Amino acid sequence: MRPDPVVNALGAASCGTTSCHGGPKAGNHDVQSFAFTIWMNDDPHSRAYEVLHEPRSRRMARLLGLGEAHRARECLACHSMQNERREPLPPEVLADGVGCSSCHGDSTQWQQVHTLPEWKRLSIAEREALGYRDLGSVATRINNCLPCHVGDASQEVNHDLIAAGHPRLSFEFAAYQRLWPRHWTPSGKAESQPDFTERSWALGQAATLEAVAKLLEVRAERAAADVAAERPHRWPEFAEFDCYACHKALGPGSYTAYAGQFQNPYPGQPSWQPWYVAAGRLLEAAAPTATAPGTPSVGTGVVDIRRALEPDWSVADKERLDRVLLEARGLVRAARQAGQELESRDRIVLDVSHDRLDALVASAPPEWRFWDAAVQTLLVMEAAGGGPARVGTWRSTTHQPATVDTRQALEELRDSLRFPPGTDSPQGFSPVRFNRDRVAVPLPAAERP
């Protein structure tokens, strides 16, 4: 599933000559000729390594005892093209951060040939045999993002890292893709599919949920082995839980003090990843898929994990870890199945009608009190509505744009969810107000012309 991470030691500079992909942008219409220029100038991935030299990164490395951030394997795994399978990369290649090869594949074998006319005649399979990765479809793109933006067995953002200063990870592929400076021409690519934004959202959420469940599985497996061997371990892994369940100032203005109600039936116990619980519930509601007997749906899969994980969440014992493992594997299967079915559809339609969302909120009120759930709800509305005008550089060339009113309303809803200045948490967030504002958004019909 995960592409081979071995990368090209030549670095992005070998792609970015002026006559290849590093041409000037001005007055040029061939995106391919200045793809490198866009990446270098506008894409945050090109600065992934650079940030390791910033004061925040230096402090993180100091707090974690990692030595220098820009030399630490733990940091370089995602912030550069270095990975544990390679010899150390030369400094100039490290400096690329997340460069061309990170997504397009190790170019050692295809760098020469892809400049020649016969490249056009090679099939995708033939190209991939040389190490090239085809990124023309939504699904292949998503799988490039997940190892870093969710994490896996070899690289993860755990709570130790977050406490030291790393931002939390909360990935939603369609929104990230929209915000991302595009360095390719959309024609003939995923963008030309009529359901591009819907497909991006649905396949993105399915693949993300699968990766999230796999990471939970990896963490629980590790903890179970450590518990059995009576070794030090890190269970509960706090990064698996709602950040703001614990991280709120105590007092009447507390994030969870609203309405005097509890977020879950166990006072004092945090909820499992409300960001991904909402994703699972929304995916099932907006794009239902059939489930095989004995397999949970994505919506019940996330709830099953909550049930296994939340009561006595702080206890690490074999019985509990076994149950978490079981439920995590259940969600892996459910998400994979949902992804496969969705991918096989000719056209993915998302039902984000107010009736559907209202029914979802009514079905499990505690799950919709979280800021995370509100943001996920907004994101699926944006995916179904074409996205607000101001966000990102992507413009649909094939779709009816959402009406100005819809875009405006979505934009206001988005603004209402921003953290107050100087804070890094949703202080003052009110789910009641969000749901009132959500219902006021004039949605286009579920089925667009």
Add this chain to the structure above:
Amino acid sequence: MFGNSFRRATLMSLRTQVVRLLAAASIVCLGMVGTGRAAPPGDEPLPRPAFRYTGADLCVKCHRSEQGEWCDVATTAAWRHDAHSRSHLALSSDNERTRAMEEALGIKAAATASCVACHTHPVDEPAVDEETNVLHGGISCETCHGAGSGYLDPHMQKSWRFLSSAEKEAFGMHDLRNPVAKARNCLSCHVGELATDRVITHEMYAAGHPPLPAFEMEAFGVGMGRHWKRVWEKSPQVQEQAAKAGYATEGASELDRSLVGSLVALQESVHLARDYAAAAELDAKDRPWPELAVYDCQACHHALAVPSWRQEAGYGQLVPGRPSLVRWPRRLAAVAFEQAGMSTDVDALLAPVVAVLNSRPFGPADGMRQATDAFDEQINHAIAALARRRRDDTLAARERVAIEQISAAGQNVGDFESARLLAWGLIHGLSSNGDWSGDVRARKIAELTAMLALEFPTPAYPSPPTQGKPFWQTSLAAAPATDIARVRAAFELPPAAATPAPGVIEIIPTPR
């Protein structure tokens, strides 16, 4: 002449009683050691408390006069003014908060051991009847001074005053002039004590129990309405008598008592974790490990901010992102360690505990108990060193050093609760020490009091009580609004005045 010999006679008789009581107690102890755990449960009669509670009604009969012969404080009036006298009212389901907690937890507060243990006066026969628990009242005389059946009559005799603390203890009266004993008494609720069920679990907090504010024994004692005089406030004759009777455990000054209190608070907070761990090792089903309430609330419960003060503050030896044990006593305790001539590096003293906390989130139960032993030895040494101090002519010089140490610690303080404890310590020092001008002292006291919301909303006796908010509410409201950089600056002291300006600045009037 007659009076003197009478006094000697009664004193003799009290002393004889003490010997008998101590002998009886040792027999009981021997019996318990002899039979030990081997005795099948039910064979032995349950050990009875040595004394029975007589009830505050009997105390009130004498301790109500404004200027009685035996007591020079209107004790009863002060106690009625004191929030402790109303602590049981919080158990009533008439309170909105109590009702919400009861619903969330599925309990009745007045019939729940942990609620009753701190909110009502203890009784001989533990009542499960919620009516009774609410009725038998708030924290009153005998909760702190000890069950009265043994000392009720003896302590009315004139010769009582000549008994030492240990002799009074044999009658069941606790020595609350001893700062260590008093601190343990207060902290059994204000930090918690598992053996007596005086604990607030994280579940109880999450259901709505207010957080326990950082506890500084002397300030809280004054804040609740002090109903006693210091030995050094009493008449010279009484002071002389007290010295003869061995009342020297009073401690040298408020500041010294405050420093001892911070050490005991630190120790009790570590003991709470240790005791939960021990209970878990015995597989006590009702006390699962980890109990989140033994950890530092602010370790997790801080609003996330940009830039992050939490990350700027660093984590010491702790792995970032792992909960630490309670931190608020540490800054003042570091000054106390310094005063005791020991290392001020509290984190280093707690290194074995930190190692346990690093080995997995919350630490394993089985490592916690052993890890606290070495720490206990160190902190007991410091407590003993400070408790030995006397109110002698080196007091002013010692106090001045301690004030300067607190001032230095305050200029590096990182959080609201630790700052409060330091500020209270500094205020105790400045209110009695004349090495700074009266202006400087009064200004610093006022500045820190306002900045850190140190004033108790219900003013202490004899001021009339007002309908103020509870203390925890004012502290919760003040914490997020407090600019820690300004607090640090407020801890700066100008150089001491060239000529001492002796005289006590009364934070709250001395009781009549």
